[in-house]
Amino acid sequence: MSDRQPLLAQPLRRPSPGRIAAHLALFALGLVIGIAGTLVEAAWFPGGLLLSLAGAAGTFLGGALATGGRAGAVAPAAGWMLSVILLTTTRPEGDFAFAAGAGSYLFLLGGMAVAVICATLGLGRQPGGPSVRLGK
Known part of the structure; x- marks a missing residue:
């Protein structure tokens, strides 16, 4: 018999x-x-586009670091996407916030890519304690 207990979730x-x-x-x-x-x-x-994407990246990655998990990057990304989606809808008067140009599409697609990258780079949940190999 082995003295080691199996790791349970x-x-x-x-x-x-x-x-x-x-x-x-x-x-x-x-x-x-x-x-x-x-x-x-x-x-x-183009400077405003870069500035807005850098601000979004800082918010997403900062949220992940502040909370110590990937959910900290997902929460501001969800808020960002909700506000951007609500701003893309047209009003009865015909007004909308986004023009049909390359900058708007780069902001939309670039912001989504930044959100995915920051959520992926965010810290995953790890057990506490000294840094040793799991399973040993």
Whole structure:
């Protein structure tokens, strides 16, 4: 018989109220970054586009680092995408925030790519304790 016990999956715990509040705040920040990025991107092309994508990347990656997990990048990315989608719809008056130009499409597609990259680069959940190989 072996003395080693098999590694069992840890059950998921409910998130703490502070963690829920942090993710809601990051979602709201993503909404604001999406709205601000839309305005900046249209005002100063190509510098505004780069500035708005850099702001989005900083928010997404900063959220992942602040919360210590990938969900910290997903929360502001979801807020960003919601605000951008709501700004692309036309109003009855015919007004909309995005022009049909290359800059707008680069902002939309580039922002989605940045969100995926930052969520992928975000920290995954790792067990605490000294750094040793798992399973030994």
